[in-house]
Amino acid sequence: MPLSRIKQSDSLLAVLALIGSMASLCIGTSFAKSLFASIGAQGTTALRVSFAAVILICVWRPWRFPLSGKNARAIALYGAALGGTNLLFYMSLRTIPLGLAIAIEFTGPLAVAVLSSRRAIDFLWIGCAVTGLILLLPLGEAATHLDPVGIGFALAAGVGWALYIVFGQMAGNAHGGQATSLGMTMAALVALPFGLGHAGLEMFSPALLLSGLAVGILSSAIPYSLEMVALKRLPRRTFGILLSLEPAMGALAGLAFLNEQLTPIQWVAIAAIIVASIGCTATSKSKR
Template sequence: MDDQTQVPTAGPDARSAPAGPDSLATRLPPHLWFAVSAVFHYLGPAFAVLLFPHVGVLGMAWLRIATAALIFAPVTRPWRTFARADSRTRLLLLAFGACLAVMNCSFYLALDRLPISLVAAIEFVGTIAIALVGLRSARNLAALAIAVTGTLLLIDVKWSSDPVGLFWAFLNGALFVGYIVLGHRVARAGAGDGIAGLGAAMAVAFVVVLPIGFADALPAFFSPPLLIAAIGVGICSSVVPYVCDQLAMARLPRSSFALMLSLLPVTATLIGVVVLHQIPSLGDCLGVVLVVAGVAFHKPASAG
C-alpha cells in the first residue's frame, strides 16, 4: 500500500499546513526542512561525544531529552495534547515517546564504542526497506541503488570487533525505523498536530529516561559551562532536527523521506571534518557525490 493512502483526512489543508509557523512552514519546500535536519542530526552528537567524559553516556542522553522536553513543554503543552487525543492517538504518542527515549540512549551508547561513520551507516540500513516500499518506478529504484552505493563507499563498510557497540548500533538503527514510521504518522495526523504531537512524545521520552541517566547528569548542574554545553547539544540534537523532520514528513511521502535519509552519512562525514578533524578520502568524496546524485535523481511519488 502506498504510504500516502495512510494519511488521515483532516480537512483540505492538512497536507499543506503542518505544525509550527504556518506561513514559514508552507513557504519553504519540505526538502529544505530536511536539509536543516540532516545537518543538525550529527552536529549535536558530534559535540555530545566530547561531553561523555564529564557527564557519562546516559547522562548526556538524559540532558539531551530533558532539554528538548523542557523547551517543547510551554510551547506545545503536552498535557493538553493528551487530554484532547483519542485513545488510539495516545497510544501512538506513547509509542513515539518510548521510541525516542530508547533510540537516543542506544545511539549514544553506540557512539561511545564505535566510529560515528559506522553508526551512521547502520542507522541508514533500516531506512532502505522503507524506501523500497514506496519506490513504484524503475527510476526510483535506480536512485536508491545509486544512493546506497555512495553510502557504502562513504563508510567503507568496516565492521568493529566490539559486539556490545554493534548491538547498540543495530538497536538504534531499528528504533530509527520506528522513529520514521511513528513520526510520519504523528506528522500526518492533521493540520497543526505534528509539533504538538512531538512535544507530547518528548514529554513521554523524558519520563522514560528520568530514572536512567539522572545520576550521571548531576555533575552538569554544578558546572554552568558544562550545563550550557549540554543544553546546546540538546537543542542541536533533539529540538532543531526533530521539528524540521516533522515539517518535512508532513509534506513528503514516507518513502521519499526515507531515501533522503541517505544524506545522513554525508552530513556525518562533513561534520566529522569540521568538528572532529577527520579528513575524507577520495573514496569518501566519490560516495558523497553518488549519494547526492541518487537523492537528486529520485522522483517523489506525489509528483505523479
C-alpha cells in the same frame, strides 16, 4: 513578483532550511560527543532529550488539544522508540565515527521503505545498502577495524528509527505539535533512568546543564523547526533525497569538530548507503 519567482524563492528557502537542519543536528551531535568523558553517552542522551522535551512542551503547550486514549498509547510508543533510538545512537558514538553511525542508522528507515514497496528495483537499493554495511564490518583483509559493539548499537538504533517511523504514523491522528512534544517527553522518561544510573548527580552541575541545553537546542529544537519549514515547501520525494545526504554531512562534521578521519573504504560505504537511500526515495511512488 511573478508566481514562478515566488515558488523558486520558497524552494530555495526550503532547501536552505533542510541543509541548516542537518548541519545543526550534526554540529550538535559533535558537541554532544565531547560530553561523553564527563557523563557518558547515557547522561548526554538524557540531557539532550529532556531539554528538548521542555522546549517543545513550552512551544506547543500540548494540554490545549484533546487527546484520546488510542492516540495517547500511540504517542507513548512513538516516544519510547524515539528515546531508545537516541540512547542507542549515542552509545554507538562512543566507539565509531559520527558519519558512519548515521550511515548505519539510515538502514532502519531504508528497510521500512523497501519492505513497504517490494518492487524489483528495490533489490538494487537493498544491494547498495548491504554492500555499504559489509564494507564497514571488521571482516577479512579489507577490515575497517570498527568496534563491533559500536556497529551493533548503530544497527539497533536503525531498528529503533524504523519503529519510530511506524509508531509515528500510528500517532498521526493526534495534533502534530502535541504528538511531538508529548513524544519527546516520553523519550526523556525512557532516557533519564539510564542517564542517572550512569552519571548520577553529576548531570546536574551548572556547566553540564548549560551544555545539555545547547545540545538540546542544536540537536533537536533547531533541526525540528527547520524541518517543518522545509516539509511545508518541498515535495516529500525531494525532502527525502536531500535528507539522504545526512551521513556525508555527519562525516564532515566529525572531521571538522572531532578530527574523525575516515578511510577510503569507509567513504565508499557511506556513499553506497547514500545511493541506496536516494534511489529508494527517488523511485518511490509519491503524490507529490
